[in-house]
Amino acid sequence: xxxxxxxxxxxxxxxxxxxxxxxxxxxxxxxxxxxxxxxxxxxxxxxxxxxxxxxxxxxxxxxxxxxxxxxxxxxxxxxxxxxxxxxxxxxxxxxxxxxxxxxxxxxxxxxxxxxxxxxxxxxxxxxxxxxxxxxxxxxxxxxxxxxxxxxxxxxxxxxxxxxxxxxxxxxxxxxxxxxxxxxxxxxxxxxxxxxxxxxxxxxxxxxxxxxxxxxxxxxxxxxxxxxxxxxxxxxxxxxxxxxxxxxxxxxxxxxxxxxxxxxxxxxxxxxxxxxxxxxxxxxxxxxxxxxxxxxxxxxxxxxxxxxxxxxxxxxxxxxxxxxxxxxxxxxxxxxxxxxxxxxxxxxxxxxxxxxxxxxxxxxxxxxxxxxxxxxxxxxxxxxxxxxxxxxxxxxxxxxxxxxxxxxxxxxxxxxxxxxxxxxxxxxxxxxxxxxxxxxxxxxxxxxxxxxxxxxxxxxx
Numbered sequence: 001x002x003x004x005x006x007x008x009x010x011x012x013x014x015x016x017x018x019x020x021x022x023x024x025x026x027x028x029x030x031x032x033x034x035x036x037x038x039x040x041x042x043x044x045x046x047x048x049x050x051x052x053x054x055x056x057x058x059x060x061x062x063x064x065x066x067x068x069x070x071x072x073x074x075x076x077x078x079x080x081x082x083x084x085x086x087x088x089x090x091x092x093x094x095x096x097x098x099x100x101x102x103x104x105x106x107x108x109x110x111x112x113x114x115x116x117x118x119x120x121x122x123x124x125x126x127x128x129x130x131x132x133x134x135x136x137x138x139x140x141x142x143x144x145x146x147x148x149x150x151x152x153x154x155x156x157x158x159x160x161x162x163x164x165x166x167x168x169x170x171x172x173x174x175x176x177x178x179x180x181x182x183x184x185x186x187x188x189x190x191x192x193x194x195x196x197x198x199x200x201x202x203x204x205x206x207x208x209x210x211x212x213x214x215x216x217x218x219x220x221x222x223x224x225x226x227x228x229x230x231x232x233x234x235x236x237x238x239x240x241x242x243x244x245x246x247x248x249x250x251x252x253x254x255x256x257x258x259x260x261x262x263x264x265x266x267x268x269x270x271x272x273x274x275x276x277x278x279x280x281x282x283x284x285x286x287x288x289x290x291x292x293x294x295x296x297x298x299x300x301x302x303x304x305x306x307x308x309x310x311x312x313x314x315x316x317x318x319x320x321x322x323x324x325x326x327x328x329x330x331x332x333x334x335x336x337x338x339x340x341x342x343x344x345x346x347x348x349x350x351x352x353x354x355x356x357x358x359x360x361x362x363x364x365x366x367x368x369x370x371x372x373x374x375x376x377x378x379x380x381x382x383x384x385x386x387x388x389x390x391x392x393x394x395x396x397x398x399x400x401x402x403x404x405x406x407x408x409x410x411x412x413x414x415x416x417x418x419x420x421x422x423x424x425x426x427x428x429x430x431x432x433x434x435x436x437x438x439x440x441x442x443x444x445x446x447x448x449x450x451x452x453x454x455x456x457x458x459x460x
Contacts, residue, residue: 066107068458069114082106084158089245098232105250113170115451120173127172135168171257178444186439188432197426203266209278210307212243212260215253218299230293230300238286243304254444271296274303281305284383317379322415324359326350328368329407346408347400355395356414
């Protein structure tokens with residue numbers, strides 16, 4: 001939000017009772033110093049204001065204590081370190097003009113986090129350090145790092161273990177609150193589950209969708225700004241940023257803790273305003289798999305189509321493959337021109353070798369290595385290889401792939417076992433859990449909305 005050229009001086013502290021969750025005012029003061037020739041008194045000569053030049057930008061995030069939420073302080077350091085997590089999750093690819101907006105969204109999230117932890121404490125729910133540390137260690141494992149190496153990675157990125165542990169503590173506390181105060185109030189009848197099972201059986205063979213969501217609360221007064229925020233998120237994700245990271249940091253739905261993942265749903269299970277959009281998305285491409293902002297009840301949604309399949313149909317990606325991998329190392333000092341020639345020779349030899357039976361012979365002539373895997377599922381391969389391998393016949397090889405550092409590789413399809421491909425039957429417990437989660441999520445949004453309404457937040 002641009003600062004007015006002659007903003008009226010405002011006190012350094014305002015007490016605001018939150019009434020709209022995304023309606024935040026940035027208070028910027030312009031301090032002026034009297035010229036050297038002025039005297040003390042009531043009349044201060046500021047000279048010709050038309051000639052006034054502001055020599056530094058007004059920074060709405062300048063003061064150290066950014067907000068006090070019902071007595072709990074959020075500092076610049078808290079915001080900086082949490083913001084660094086967003087930057088790291090997106091490989092540092094965040095435009096300069098996006099940074100201020102994202103920092104403000106981080107502040108909103110930290111306020112919600114404080115409210116959730118406070119509500120847990122008010123209900124005598126305490127999250128032990130042991131629980132937080134165990135969850136932190138699991139996050140480190142997801143990054144394929146030891147806790148010590150993960151700590152070094154966080155500090156190198158400008159964040160800290162304390163920042164991510166704070167987020168973990170908030171998620172654990174809120175989850176515990178929902179289990180105690182919301183879930184017991186949610187009822188799902190067996191007849192409702194059976195009705196959905198009947199609908200699934202009737203819809204057998206129709207499309208279903210693995211979707212993710214980012215939900216931002218909006219009122220009629222804030223809708224324009226929230227939609228603009230959502231569009232910026234869409235633009236960032238389409239440019240290569242992580243949808244999961246944005247969902248985890250900015251979504252106000254309870255699915256945020258799962259990176260926005262809603263699991264597998266059919267079109268009729270989705271919101272009427274969302275379903276027509278999701279069915280037009282195409283998975284596998286950031287440009288076509290992410291929706292534009294969608295107006296839904298209570299706010300704005302951004303949807304992502306992760307996968308698509310048919311209801312109760314066998315999943316071809318569950319096929320078990322028998323593969324041979326031929327690996328050819330490249331000299332460290334090879335030029336790009338020579339590498340191109342070697343790639344062409346490698347492709348010609350592997351495409352014409354006539355199947356897996358001659359893989360060892362061809363590899364020996366090329367000076368390549370051969371490895372075998374007789375039990376790998378198609379779905380366990382990288383997405384790009386899944387598409388290639390799914391269209392290969394027995395004995396065919398993929399085009400060469402790799403890099404100068406890792407060398408060249410091809411995969412040869414030696415066999416394919418489709419016996420595991422079986423039509424699925426609806427699982428009563430899974431459907432019960434899905435219906436229960438949907439209702440808990442809806443009540444959780446209302447719960448957090450009420451906490452925001454009653455919160456006293458001092459902006460510094």
